[in-house]
Amino acid sequence: QVTLKESGPGMLQPSKTLSLTCSFSGFSLSTSGMVVSWIRQPSGKSLEWLAAIDWDGDKYYNPSLKSRLTVSKDTSNTQVFLKITSVDIADTATYYCARTTGSSYYFDYWGQGVMVTVSS
């Protein structure tokens, strides 16, 4: 059974660095073709893909946010991390991690999401 779960600080101040963790089970990120992505959704709005890391450790970023994002994974291949630097109010959203298998890059399993509020 594939499950993913996000965790984060809940609230942080503008200009700080946001650190998120995606813990997953039911698959290994070391398996060829596996990818874990981060996607966010401001309340009442659409979805925005942020970043991804694949089984080989290759990293991919949304070009519009690339300078602020860092995605990484742990050595046991059961957690993926995302850091967003210099957050502001526009980064307030629910952040999801999601799995992709193969090259078609659709998201077949999603975490429940973690809400992050940026406020002073």
Place this chain on the structure above:
Amino acid sequence: DTVLTQSPALAVSPGERVSISCRASEGVNSYMHWYQQKPGQQPKLLIYKASNLASGVPARFSGSGSGTDFTLTIDPVEADDTATYFCQQSWNDPTFGGGTKLELK
């Protein structure tokens, strides 16, 4: 960015057929996928690569299209289908449509 355009809302009666459209700003081959999202929940994959039904999804859902124009069809619509539906392309860096909110009359 590949921009995906969806109509914002639709209202249909249970038992009817509904088609939800998604237009891409450039050709995406068949790399279009559809998700259903209910309030307070994460998105759920319905259709991948334009016309393939995801595991466990009822056969009432179907997808079609290629290039720039894609359609998600629900036939017949049931009360439980009240949700927002998003398209997503993966021909280029992944992007999502704005979502179509489906309401039942």
